[in-house]
Amino acid sequence: MTAPAPTKPRSWRERVPAVLVLEDGRTFHGEAYGAIGETFGEAVFNTGMSGYQETLTDPSYHRQVVVMTAPQIGNTGWNDEDDESKQIWVAGYVVRDPARVASNWRAKRSLDEELADQGIVGISGIDTRALTRHLRERGAMRVGIFSGDKLAEPAELLARVQQAPEMKGADLCAEVATTETYVVPAIGEKKFTVAAVDLGIKGMTPHRMAERGIEVHVLPANATAEDIYAVDPDGVFFSNGPGDPATADQQVAVLREVLGRGTPFFGICFGNQILGRALGFGTYKLKYGHRGINQPVQDRTTGKVEVTAHNHGFAVEAPLDRVSDTPFGRAEVSHVCLNDDVVEGLQCLDTPAFSVQYHPEAAAGPHDAAYLFDRFVELMTRTTAGS
Numbered sequence: 433m434t435a436p437a438p439t440k441p442r443s444w445r446e447r448v449p450a451v452l453v454l455e456d457g458r459t460f461h462g463e464a465y466g467a468i469g470e471t472f473g474e475a476v477f478n479t480g481m482s483g484y485q486e487t488l489t490d491p492s493y494h495r496q497v498v499v500m501t502a503p504q505i506g507n508t509g510w511n512d513e514d515d516e517s518k519q520i521w522v523a524g525y526v527v528r529d530p531a532r533v534a535s536n537w538r539a540k541r542s543l544d545e546e547l548a549d550q551g552i553v554g555i556s557g558i559d560t561r562a563l564t565r566h567l568r569e570r571g572a573m574r575v576g577i578f579s580g581d582k583l584a585e586p587a588e589l590l591a592r593v594q595q596a597p598e599m600k601g602a603d604l605c606a607e608v609a610t611t612e613t614y615v616v617p618a619i620g621e622k623k624f625t626v627a628a629v630d631l632g633i634k635g636m637t638p639h640r641m642a643e644r645g646i647e648v649h650v651l652p653a654n655a656t657a658e659d660i661y662a663v664d665p666d667g668v669f670f671s672n673g674p675g676d677p678a679t680a681d682q683q684v685a686v687l688r689e690v691l692g693r694g695t696p697f698f699g700i701c702f703g704n705q706i707l708g709r710a711l712g713f714g715t716y717k718l719k720y721g722h723r724g725i726n727q728p729v730q731d732r733t734t735g736k737v738e739v740t741a742h743n744h745g746f747a748v749e750a751p752l753d754r755v756s757d758t759p760f761g762r763a764e765v766s767h768v769c770l771n772d773d774v775v776e777g778l779q780c781l782d783t784p785a786f787s788v789q790y791h792p793e794a795a796a797g798p799h800d801a802a803y804l805f806d807r808f809v810e811l812m813t814r815t816t817a818g819s
Contacts, residue, residue, distance in 0.1 A: 450555040450579035452526065453589045455596075458566055465530055465554035466547025470582035472596035473497040473523030475575035476745065477564045479724030482508075483741075483796020484543070488525070488552075489516040491608035491632035492701065492743045494674040495599065497524035497575050498723075501564050506543035509534025516634040516795055520547070521608060521674075524577045525554035526563070553577050571719045572745060574598065599745065600717055604675030605631040605683075605702065609653035616641075616648040624812050627665040629655050629683065631702045632673030636795035640805050641669070654682060657689040667696040667812045670703030672791065677705035677715045677746050684709045691760045691783050696815050698808040699787035701744055707778055707787040708748030711758040718774065721745035722790075725797035728770040729790060733779065737770065740790040741797025747789065748775045755781065784815050 448464035454475060477499040478487055484505055487498065505527040525547060534542045547554055555577050567573070576593040578584070609630040616638040623645035628638060630650050638648040649663040653673070660668055668690050670683065680702070687710040690697055699707045705715050722742035729740045750756065752773065755764045761782025767789070769776050777788040792801035 448579055449583065450577060451583065451589065452555050452558060452563075453576050453578070453586070453593050454566070455574040455590075455593050456570060457590055459586065460555070460558040460563060462555045462557035464579040465527060465556035466525060466544055466552045467554070468580035469553050470576060470578045470592070471497065471524040471553040472574065472576045472593060474572055474599040474745070475499060475567055476572050476721055476723055477501055477567055479726055480796065483725055485510060485514045486516050486634075486796040487743075488520045488522055490634055490672075490743060491517050491521045492672045492674050493522045494604050494608050494632070495523050495602065496674075497526060497577065498522045499526040499560055499563055499567070500528075501560060503560070504529040504531055506531035506534065508536035509539030510541050510543050510546040511536070511538040512540055513538060514795075516636060517608075520550045520552050522552060524575070525552055526558065526560060526577070527554070527556050528558065528560040530556045553579065555579070567720050572599070572721060600676055601679065602675045603679035605653045605673040605680070608632045608674060610650060611652055613649060613651050613659075616650065618645045618647045619643050621645055622647050624666040624809070625649065625663060626667045626669050627651055627655075627660040627663050628669040628671060629653065629660070629686075631671045631683070633671035634791070634793060634795060636793040637671060637700070640793050640802070641808075644805055644809050646809070655686070657686050660686070660690065665695065666816060667698065667808060669697070669808075670699040670706055670787075672701030672703065672743070675702075676717070677702060677709060680706050680709070688759075691780075691785055694783065694815070696808070696811045697785035697787075698804070698811070700791060701789060704778060704787035704789045705746055705748055707785065708750060708775075711756070711760060711763050711778070711780070713756075714749040715746050716749055717746050718744070722769065722774070727790065729767050729776045730770055731767055731777070733766050738800035739798045740792075740801050741794060742790045744789055748778065750775050750778065760785075784811050786811070
């Protein structure tokens with residue numbers, strides 16, 4: 433029998449020292465969780481108490497080291513049904529108390545086994561509350577996790593972290609998107625066709641549209657306007673995704689052509705930022721972002737407050753107190769975060785287009801925002817009836 437690969441801890445009982453080093457020099461010592469080795473990324477924290485499997489497989493977390501604020505993670509193990517994409521995308525994973533036993537009837541293996549199998553370097557046993565407070569005060573920053581033969585003197589580890597690339601200016605969506613178009617068929621009677629540009633799409637998003645009778649053609653991130661209109665769409669959708677929206681010039685140009693043609697548009701997360709840029713607004717990097725499934729947002733068009741799922745480190749800079757004139761008519765902020773007044777949605781008043789910054793597909797997360805897919809259907813229905 434061959435010996436287990438040295439890059440994987442065999443069980444939670446096998447304690448392997450690990451260290452987490454932030455780019456400002458703050459250091460936390462713990463134990464390896466998942467694969468053993470080294471990893472680098474942007475340190476961010478997620479406030480969700482559940483849904484870790486959907487978080488880990490969300491492509492928007494590409495090149496980010498995720499710190500979980502809930503103290504115990506891994507209770508329900510890992511199943512084969514809840515993945516939101518083909519793989520784990522986080523660069524690293526940080527937990528305080530890893531569950532010793534996976535307890536769920538759907539679980540196929542433990543969380544740390546899956547992390548190790550996919551080569552995700554993590555750390556456990558550290559004070560995640562102190563780390564989260566540090567990131568809130570100092571802001572998201574580069575980080576490294578080191579274990580096994582990757583451990584070294586503190587000065588050397590810090591130098592490795594400081595040489596890692598920053599998230600600002602990173603063009604990442606093409607690294608996580610599909611390279612070939614595929615189709616998610618409508619469930620039941622087909623009512624509409626939507627061209628969805630994959631910038632890091634989660635699997636539940638086209639499923640939510642399919643539930644409403646939409647046939648979804650998922651296109652690569654570099655899809656052109658010609659590619660979009662080749663499927664004869666009733667509507668166009670831009671998905672969530674990783675990286676800095678300031679790098680998405682090609683997608684902004686394509687969306688401007690879509691808006692110019694008057695095709696109904698719906699965008700979420702990265703798609704919201706691209707709509708903002710297409711309308712002439714700027715984007716900026718948040719100090720530490722919004723990540724979790726418990727963020728309060730107000731729909732300003734109805735006054736309703738929703739509890740929503742978020743994963744974004746950038747935001748749109750648009751006025752909250754007035755309607756704005758844009759190259760495509762009037763537009764306004766439709767949704768706002770009640771914690772910090774960050775723009776969480778845009779609505780065009782003279783063009784059939786809207787977007788939100790959060791994740792209405794609710795995987796994982798609350799279902800308060802599911803109505804947004806119905807709003808997209810209504811928008812396509814009105815536009816089709818008026819044409």
